[in-house]
Amino acid sequence: MQKELLNKKDIDRIISRIAHEIIEKNKGIDDLCLVGIQRGGVHLAKRLSEKIKDIEGSSIPVGTLDITLYRDDINIKKPHPIVRRTEIPFDITDKKVVLVDDVLFTGRSIRAALDALMDIGRPSQIQLAVLVDRGHRELPIRADYVGKNIPTARAENIEVLLQEDGLKDSVIIESR
Amino acid sequence: MKKDLLGIKQLNEEEILNILTTASSFKDVLQRDIKKVPALRGKTVVNLFFEPSTRTRTSFELAEKRLSTDVLNFSIPTSSVVKGESLLDTVKTMQSYGADYIVIRHQCSGVPHRLSRFVKGSVINAGDGINEHPTQALLDAFTIKEKKGEIKGLNIAIIGDIVHSRVARSNTLCLLKLGANIRYIAPATLLPNYIPQEIKTFYNIDEGIKDADVIMALRVQKERMDKAFFPSEREYFKLYGLTPDRLQKADSQAIVMHPGPMNRGIEISSDVADSNQSVILDQVTNGIAVRMAVLYLFGGNDNG
Known part of the structure; x- marks a missing residue:
């Protein structure tokens, strides 16, 4: 069974709100950069950066991060998952990095992302922005910016569909 | 991916392109200050070189270390091979150490292919006779x-x-x-x-x-x-x-x-x-990235 939880309008509003929150919390955009986690986070980070540019008039650097090589389940998953590109064409040392992901669930991908970032540089601060927080954390991790809290059952599946992938913007919950 | 990389003969175009794409991600890793990732932490690799080699052996060793594996270099002149131990017995010993990968170079064609039937881990051909590299x-x-x-x-x-x-x-x-x-x-x-x-x-x-x-x-x-x-x-x-x-x-x-x-x-x-x-x-530099991709992809087989 499928149900739409967020539509295009909702997602637009969330991006807009989080962009404002990021600027407010950091008192501007000095030393700020965005890093989207492959794959869903990448598109969201780009949208956030455009929104921030609209508001502040100047843009901030955006990178993409692939966490595959840092996962804790890599040796359980067979075959080994596809390694995608990490492209952070700027120095993150002493920068405030906002990690962007689509769904926050167990927290394990964020743990992997933190380790991956630390190998690339030494940011002064790392913050976390997610479109959906669905609960069921297995690690002590929380997001600084949350689009929507959605209580779920473990067996349920949350799908974030984005128009960058040729789909209609929406967030869907599936019960199995 | 299959369990073993025995030759190009056993790969199709899609598999080759998959290796090359994965290698370009690893090349990015090699350009960072910290050139190491934890992907294969806890895995053991044995390098068995029965023939002299500078580039291939050091390149494999670096690739293995950059993936965080434990590396065992087996040097033939100081081993029991000179006492007459058979190849299969040598490899079975390595297997008992829990080796997840055996990277082998041998002067005889077909050695990796034969070994792959007896070894549970992945066999990676680092050059066999005049057959393949x-x-x-x-x-x-x-x-x-x-x-x-x-x-x-x-x-x-x-x-x-x-x-x-x-x-x-x-x-x-x-x-x-x-x-x-x-x-x-x-x-x-x-x-x-x-x-x-x-x-x-x-x-x-x-x-x-x-x-x-x-x-x-x-x-x-x-x-x-x-x-x-x-x-x-x-x-x-x-x-x-x-x-x-x-x-x-x-x-x-x-x-x-x-x-x-x-x-x-x-x-x-x-x-x-x-x-x-x-x-x-450039070939030498790229060799490390490609071997990292090979170890990563062939280590993820279903029956390993």
Whole structure:
């Protein structure tokens, strides 16, 4: 069974709100950069950066991060998952990095992302922005910016569909 | 991916391209300050080299370390092999250590293939006799792709001691699968008996090199020559050596490759080896990224 939880309008509003929150919390955009986690986070980070540019008039650097090589389940998953590109064409040392992901669930991908970032540089601060927080954390991790809290059952599946992938913007919950 | 990388022969185009794409992600890792990722933490790799090697062995070792594996280098002269231990017994011992990968180079063709039937971990062929050297072909394809963008339709000239060259064999298989046009340039004594139909052969280097986009010079493998394949090294250089004059006849953007180790003044002149058309050192750098991709992908098989 499928149900739409967020539509295009909702997602637009969330991006807009989080962009404002990021600027407010950091008192501007000095030393700020965005890093989207492959794959869903990448598109969201780009949208956030455009929104921030609209508001502040100047843009901030955006990178993409692939966490595959840092996962804790890599040796359980067979075959080994596809390694995608990490492209952070700027120095993150002493920068405030906002990690962007689509769904926050167990927290394990964020743990992997933190380790991956630390190998690339030494940011002064790392913050976390997610479109959906669905609960069921297995690690002590929380997001600084949350689009929507959605209580779920473990067996349920949350799908974030984005128009960058040729789909209609929406967030869907599936019960199995 | 399969359990073992025995040769290019066993791979299809899709699998080859998957390895090359994964390798480019690993190349990014190698350009960072911290050139190591925890992907294969806790895995054990045994490097079994029954033949001398500088590049391949150090390249594999670095690739293994950059993936956080534990590495065991097995050196033949100081091992029980000299006391007469059989290959299979040696490998079974390594297996009892819990080796997840066995990287093997052996002077006999087919050794990795036979071992793979007895070993639970992944067997990676690092060169077997005159049969195959798959990781070299993959790193060559990666380098060509990096420099030329697309492999399909390129004219690739392979020059020299083709009959003894596992590099030439693996490269031929790989580049044909990726859609390149291949030419062999060599004296008749150094051409293999069976040459795939798609390949043009030339005895004259000046004719063969015309319009080539990629030129691969091969090492004259004296250690595999049990009889006189050509009169003298001087004559060989005169007739088949890659010199600046000859390079001019190729495409002006042509790249020059060599799997190493080079015999300067026999198959290639120093002027060409050190020219800006030479990508020989890029091949070495790319070798690490490609071997990381191989270890990563072949370690993820379903029955391992």
